[in-house]
Amino acid sequence: MRPESPPAPLVLRRSTFHWGSRTYIMGVLNVTPDSFSDGGRFLDPEAAVEQALALEAAGADIVDVGGESTRPYADPVTEEEELRRTVPVIEAIRRRSDVPVSIDTTKAAVAEAALAAGADMINDVSALRADPRMAETAARHGAPVVLMHMRGTPGTMQDDTHYDDLVGEVHDFLAERVAWAEARGIPRGKILVDPGIGFGKSYQGNLVLLNRLDALLDIGVPVLVGPSRKAFLGAVTGRAAPAERDAATLGAVAAAALRGCHVVRVHDPAPTVDVLKAVDAIRSETLPDPG
Numbered sequence: 001m002r003p004e005s006p007p008a009p010l011v012l013r014r015s016t017f018h019w020g021s022r023t024y025i026m027g028v029l030n031v032t033p034d035s036f037s038d039g040g041r042f043l044d045p046e047a048a049v050e051q052a053l054a055l056e057a058a059g060a061d062i063v064d065v066g067g068e069s070t071r072p073y074a075d076p077v078t079e080e081e082e083l084r085r086t087v088p089v090i091e092a093i094r095r096r097s098d099v100p101v102s103i104d105t106t107k108a109a110v111a112e113a114a115l116a117a118g119a120d121m122i123n124d125v126s127a128l129r130a131d132p133r134m135a136e137t138a139a140r141h142g143a144p145v146v147l148m149h150m151r152g153t154p155g156t157m158q159d160d161t162h163y164d165d166l167v168g169e170v171h172d173f174l175a176e177r178v179a180w181a182e183a184r185g186i187p188r189g190k191i192l193v194d195p196g197i198g199f200g201k202s203y204q205g206n207l208v209l210l211n212r213l214d215a216l217l218d219i220g221v222p223v224l225v226g227p228s229r230k231a232f233l234g235a236v237t238g239r240a241a242p243a244e245r246d247a248a249t250l251g252a253v254a255a256a257a258l259r260g261c262h263v264v265r266v267h268d269p270a271p272t273v274d275v276l277k278a279v280d281a282i283r284s285e286t287l288p289d290p291g
């Protein structure tokens with residue numbers, strides 16, 4: 001059920017996100033050797049910075065820097081290694097661009113260093129549960145946070161993907177995490193939620209969550225979703241290779257935007273821009289300003 005008014009705007013560096021005005025794009029920058037779709041491509045800091053600039057040029061409103069794969073059964077990364085992978089890249093991005101940057105981490109020390117290096121936001125797939133210091137870190141920096149639903153950890157989440165009421169359980173978990181974060185000093189206006197596509201859900205469960213994404217809107221904060229290149233799209237299309245799922249990703253992005261999603265997290269922003277322009281125009285029955 002759509003709330004009467006959209007969530008309050010969010011300012012991230014030079015950008016003000018007027019939720020509801022259009023669907024925004026978070027571009028994925030994995031500085032890892034083992035990310036499921038692009039592992040190893042951007043491990044070199046120079047290549048990573050060039051990719052960040054390319055994501056921005058292609059239309060990403062936020063660049064999401066991640067130093068640890070969260071794919072099912074991924075090997076955990078030490079704090080030192082995650083710092084080594086991410087902080088220099090964020091510092092280098094800052095020397096070349098003021099694009100808003102989020103740090104995709106569950107470790108408070110990594111978030112702390114990333115924010116000090118110029119990141120603007122924390123994307124925590126554990127919804128501030130993995131590290132007891134994360135909430136305080138975010139509150140102290142005044143950093144916006146993305147709270148995502150995941151059952152268990154990347155090492156356990158696919159062991160049990162049965163839910164009696166998937167949408168209801170995800171909704172209630174996220175609503176509870178928002179209240180929990182607010183109680184620890186993170187303003188509601190700096191909280192986004194994410195149903196965690198591919199994180200402890202069956203393929204069919206991911207379809208249900210995307211088709212019923214509007215059920216999350218009454219939590220009253222922006223909804224972010226990350227379907228890009230994920231395995232459920234391979235099951236739907238028969239595309240075994242993640243890199244061959246960008247077309248199917250556009251379908252998932254269009255569906256999410258039509259259901260009122262505020263941010264989509266994708267590896268390839270370029271085609272996503274026009275898909276979202278079309279969906280946003282159709283959804284609002286309004287042509288965009290010619291300006």
Ligand SMILES: Nc1nc2ncc(COP(=O)(O)OP(=O)(O)O)nc2c(=O)[nH]1
Binds near residue numbers: 032
């Ligand atoms: N908020 C949010 N963050 C996320 N981070 C990583 C991935 C996994 O995708 P990717 O980063 O491409 O792969 P890997 O985790 O293997 O690096 N998905 C999400 C998501 O759906 N939502």
